[in-house]
Each structure stands twice: as C-alpha cells, then as structure tokens.
Amino acid sequence: MTPSPAAARARTGALADVALLMPAYNGQADVERTLASFAEDAPIYALVVDDGSTPPIVAPSVPGMEIEVLRMPKNGGIERALQAGIEALAARDFRYAARIDAGDLAVPQRLAKQRARMEAEPELAALGTWTQVVNRAGEPLFMLRPPADARALRRTRMLRSPLVHPSVMLRVDAVLAVGNYRVQYPAAEDLDLFLRLMERYDCANLPELGLYYELNEGGISATKRRRQIVSTLRLQARYLNVLNWRDWAGLAKNTLHLVTPYKLLHRLKTRLGA
Template sequence: MPPPVVTVLLPARNAERTVARAVTSLLDGTLRDLRVLAVDDGSTDGTRGVLEALAARDARVEVLAGGGRGLVAALNLALERAASPYVARMDADDESLPRRLEASVAALEADPSLGGVGTGVELFREDQPVSPTMRDYAAWLNGLTTPERLRRERFVESPVCHPSVCLRREAVVAAGGWAHGDFPEDYELWLKLIDRGHGMYNLPEVLFRWRDSAERLTRTDPRYAHKRFIWVKARYLARSREVAGRPLTVWGTGPGGLILTRFLLAEGARVERFIDVHPRKVGTRIHGIPVDRPESLGAPPEDTHLIAAVGVRGIRDEIRASLGALGWSEGVHFTCAA
C-alpha cells in the first residue's frame, strides 16, 4: 500500500488516562489518510494495552516499543518508520481538533518553502485555571501567523507549540531529526530548520487543545530550564544572517541579558557595548564592556547589530518603538531576543 499523506509521531509514557482521547481525536479528524505511530516509551501502567486496543480497532494505528529511552529517542524511532511526505506531532495528553491535520497539510502543499506549520492553540487543564504565564505564551504563539513574523520573533521564545506541528518529513530528516542534548529539542529543531532556509508559521485557526499541567516536561525536566533555552538561542543567533560577523550591542544588563551575552561570546560573537536605563549601570563596564544609555543611539548603524534582551513584560514593544522612531528596522538593524 502507498504511504499515507501524513504520519503522526505520538510518544506516550504512563498516559493510560489520556492517550485514548489523544489518538481518537486524530482518527476522527477530517483528514482520513493518516497513520499514527504510537511509541510506548517504557510505560509501567496500562498505556500499552490502551494503544494495542486502539490498533486492533483501527489499522491506521501502529504501536512501537520505545524502551524507556526518552522523548527524543521515541520521536526519532517513529521518524525512521515514517514514509509519508509529512510528519505531525502529538502528545499523549492533548487533543487535536477535527481540521488540524487537513489544514496543516493544505498549508504545506500550498507553499513548498515551508518546513512546517503549527496551529493556533487553546490551553486547558482540569484541576485548576491555566497559569497566566502560559496564557500569555499561547497568545503570543497564536499571533505568529506569517513566516515573516515567526522568523522575526524566533529568538524571543520557542515560536511553535511542539505537539501541534506538522512538518515536511524530508526537511526534518535532512536536518538530522530531533537532537539529543541538555537543551529543548523542539526549539533547537525550529531554529535549525529556519537556519537551513525553511519557513514556518502558525495557522491562525485554533486547531489544537494543549494541556497545561504540573507534570509537563517544561516544568520538570532540566533540559527545558531557562538557561538552556538561552544557550540554544545564542547558538543560532550568533550564526544567523542578521548577526553573524557583526559587532553587537546588547540592550539589557539584567540576568537574562548577561547570560545571553556570555553564551554569545562563547560562540565567537563580538559584543562591544551594552544599553541600559539603570542610572547606576550607565557609564560603568560589565565584564569589560561599556554600558551606555538609550539616548546614545542615533541613526541606524551601517555595520553593527543590536540585540534587545530585556524580558520584562511590555518592555520589548517599548524598545521596538524607540528604535523604530530612530529609523531602525527589525531584522536588519536589531533583533529581539527576550
């Protein structure tokens, strides 16, 4: 039989309570030509039995043994078994809305320059309200609805909800799949795909229900610690076409800005000055780098680039407005990275 148009990679570990709903939400969708590769990654509850029952009822489901080697290994195992032109992600405790895969595949087929698309997301949890931080993050994600905007914002945070994504399989394989390491594998893959010339964006329609829980890996696994996100960010920022080879100014000397600067320097970048509004910092040196006030910035520079690394809510837009008033163009003269 020919391969389906899309293969869904679904790792599961101890997800007996939620995995049936996750798989069924895919099978009941409007795109019928799919395959679900469900990887039981060393579950000690009834997850394997639930998956095997689903496979017995629907030939589009296949169960693989992940052996408890972790998410990245499970994803790459399923990727090796996929033969379809597109591969989608799914987590064992989320829900796809009916048109998710149909709309995602249609977007990828309409634009060969795309490496992948996510979708608009709706957060939910059953035990308490969704955290305000996650609500803000989802609202930001849901606004990245063009390749240009997502590219512009890619160094602010991970710009795609991982389990909502649908990817061009050949692009992921050529990029080496999901990478092992002490860093967030999803963010690293998005930056790698964009670095390799592929576009990405999030479909404006909300097509995915994303569970917020205390057990999510972003809260429990050190690979997703804030510092590890900054390390990945610095690695690809230093080599990006906006930054590579140019002297840099970093706006922001708070903890995030200084960590980013340290990682940029380790990647061989040249940071020549800081910008900050704190009166006790202006006129001093931090790690030997002078600190100037924003008023020292003038017309757009010819050969340097500014990185805005202030993570305080609302300040990013103020910095954008200040630089825009001076004639600076985002993506040409400056990049937001917090």
Template sequence: MAGQQMQDPPPLVSVLIPARNAANTLWETLSSLRAQSFKDFAVVLVDDASSDDTRAIGEHFVEYFPKGRFQILQGPGKGISAALNLGLAAIQSPLVARLDADDLSEPLRLERQLRIMDRNPDWLLCGTEVSVIDADGQVIDQMECPKSSVEIRKRLYEKCCLHHPTIMFRRDIVTAVGGYRSQFDGAEDYDLYLRLLEVGKIGALNERLVRYRLHPGQVTASIGRPYRLVADMALLAAIARFHGEEEPAFTKETLATDLGHALRAEIKQRGFTFLSPKVARHVAHRIKKSNAGMERLKGLLFAQNAKARNYKEAAKALLV
C-alpha cells in the first residue's frame, strides 16, 4: 500500500541468551553463532542487570548481523525466568533456540535442529547431547540424553534429562503454556519440559551440538545443590496437574519442609503409581540433606515397598 513500508518477515529461528556478568565468556559464545552454517536467524541477548562489560560486548556484535537481527534487552535482574520471558516476548520467530552466555554452539547446531523439527512437526521441543568443556574451553567429558519421544517422556517423569542450553522449541506453544515460571528458578527448564509433555512430544538429536561449560559459578554447582529440591517439587507439581489437582505450594525459604509434606501426601494418596520407588527414595535423600524430618517418610517408603513385595527398595528405604 502506498505510504507504508513492507516489514521484513521474522527469521525462522531466534537464539535467546540470558546473560548476567558474562563478559569473560560472552565473546566466545557469540562468535560461535557467527560461525553457524544456517544464517536465517536472529539473536536476542538479555543483559540481566550486569555490572561488567556484558552489554558492551553484545553491542560490538550488532554490526556483524543484518539490521534488526541482533537485539539487546535490559533485563529486570529478577532471575533467569524473568529474563527468559522478557526475551520471549520480543521474539517473533516461530522457533527459539536457547543458549547460555558461557556455552558454545557447534557450527551445524541450528541447521541440524531446524531439519529435525521440520521432519517432526509434532515435536514441541528438541534437545541435543553436549560436549563438556572446562573454564579454558577444553573438552573434558560428554553428556548424553534419551532420544525418542517415548523414552524422554519416561525419563522426564523421573528426572531432568535434557540440557537447557541445547533446546530448540516452538515459541507459540511455550508461550501458550505460560513460558518460564520464576518460582522454579534453578529448575525452570525441567518445569517447562514437564508442562510441555502435557500437550505434545519432546525429542532429541543423537549429536553433540553444544559445548557446555563447567565452572564454579553456575547454579548446579551451588553448595547444597538447592536446585535439586526445586526440581523435585516441579515433578510433584506435574503429578498433581496430571490428576487435576492443585500444585503443592512452596517457598524458597521453606522448600525442604514443603517438599517433605508434598512427597508424604503423594505417597499416601497414590503410592508409587506415578512416582517410582527409586525416585521417591532419591527425593527422600535430598529432603534429609536439608534437615527435614524423615522418620514418618521412611516408614511410608518401607511400608509401600514391602506391600508391593519390592523388598530391595524396602530395605533401601530404611537407610534413608
């Protein structure tokens, strides 16, 4: 129409990167995106209240991408879920690839994931395996994940088995299920996967397409690993939703106690129908580490397993 400019269509995929004080690694991370074999993508970098040169590094890379294909947002500094949701709200691409500001994408990553998502239109999300690197970028290990949607569904109802910086997902579906939830920060990815399972399939590629950096400052290295307790609550919340019940309430300050109450209620109400004995025992171990009362829970674990003639798990329950 005369007098109106035609707006360019959004790229097929946008890479969403939350970053807080990531100046030491962000340059390498963004350089890995410049080396992608697939070029029709944008980058949304959420500078989440950094006090170092994170934003300045991001601004340096703007000129290396087509106009409008590299966006820097100022995050609220209220945690990773808030930062991710801010980025999601700005993205128009049908597909979103996650990457952390200290990890690296292999050159074929976007190409491979786009191809498998196109071949599997019923997949809502696709992960990959990872190469583990140290602070200096040297490969020191590798981490696998289940591949088929059937195996992933089974494993996710036991523990988080997908690596967050590897995922690519359909933006409209993630938005429809509510995006990321801040109360599950630390296990926000696991909570999202469990909610996506309620509306569709999740798959993964049998390729190491991301280099995942291990260093002392990351959430999973926190003393006491509190994210484990949040992940356990995410699982119990998913089971409650499956039965049309309200999710168990919790706060970060009373999480161990709240988790203990939720687990005892789950075992009393449904036994191990949706919570395997092994998972229940592992949850109990983590509750114990947080100094929550355990005697009643041990009795329930033992009684339920003995009743099911699962004597091996019954014996292990006594050792919790």
C-alpha cells in the first residue's frame, strides 16, 4: 500500500523528513546490501524505484528501515526512474531525498550529517560527500574529493563533476522548482540537474568520506559511456562561461575522454588516485 501524505507527516525521529532514493534495475542482492549498509540513530525511510526488473525487486527486511518499492511499468532508464521517485517523495511530504545506487555502501551517520548541514544552510539545494571508489571486491581504487565550497564548485563545475551523484542529499522542492530530473541528456541526468540547481541555489560537499562507490567494470558498456560523454559535452557547451578557463579545460578534457579507451582512462585514474 502506498503511504498517504498524512502517514508521511506522522513519521517521527530525526530523519522523519528524509528519504533514501534508489533506482534499481535487477540486482536484488545489491539492493539488499546497500540498504543494510546504513547506520543511523533514527528510523529511515527508503524508496526503491524498480525500473522494470525481471523478476521484480522485493523490499528486503532491514532493521530500523521502512522500505517501499515503486514499480515502473517498464524499463525506461534511470532518468525516468529518478523523476518518478522525486515526484513520489514530494507527494509523501518528504523534504530531503538522499541518493544512493544499488551496490554502493553508506558511511555511518551520513544522513544525519547531511541533514544537519542542510537545515543550517537553507540556501543549499544539494549536498554531496567525498567518495571512495572501490571495485566489486571492495578494494579501494581512488578517492573523489570535489570542492566543499559552493563558490569553488561553480568555478570548477565543468572541469570535474561537482557532486558524486549517489552521495548527494537533495532538497525535493528545489529539484521540482528547476524541472526535476530530465531525459534530454541521457546518462548525464545528474550534471544536468546540478547545473540547473546552481543557477538558483547553492550546492556543496561535506569534506569527509560519506560513500563507498562500487565501480563495476564489467557492467560498463562503450555505448553508455559514449552517450554520457556526448551529453556532458552538450551541457558544457550550453553552460559555457567563455571567461572561465576551467570551462574550456573541461571541454578539452571530455573531448579527450571521448577518444580515450575506457581501460586506459581507468588505469590513469587509479594511478593518479583521482
């Protein structure tokens, strides 16, 4: 049964206005492992958007967590799944949506820390964390440490991803105010959203580890990677600040990525630690 807005308002605890938002396509075991990784001092609500999985995703039993599965009628891609998820959370009166992807692991108290910062700074529409990238065996590969300061993020937004998407806590009303997730930029729906948010609000990062991001090398297809880079280049061209050399550097960097084999790029990132 779908909770009513009244039921959502009746929830209590320090995280009563926070919801996990996880899109999932197959991967039942990854969904279970990711949800079980959360350790908070208050009950957690999680919305898993099942993007047409076969068999359908089943809500696992996790102590201290209420889990709802929202089933999409068919597999439509992460952009549509996240769009539907935000709309569902708004209908349930949640103020914050904390992103996570199946297979990733959360650092204890991640949600409490992010919520506290966003409550203290109402101008924030998105707050990410630093992220440890690991392989399927859980072995560390490299760290992602995007700038913490909102002004620094605006300056470097084209040079590197401003926020690690699965680490981000979003203000639901701000996401809706800028048009929600969209399908216009396939595989770069996160950057599209962040750039639109930065036009009206601040975005920032907690300068501490909040997420273990699993890099599934076997699941990365050249087609998806190329689509993501092309979408990113389109966004960079649209939002280009001709007076910011970092924007030009970002364009050059992603153009190089377009012609660089993925395995070579991955080895370089691992060797450089970023």
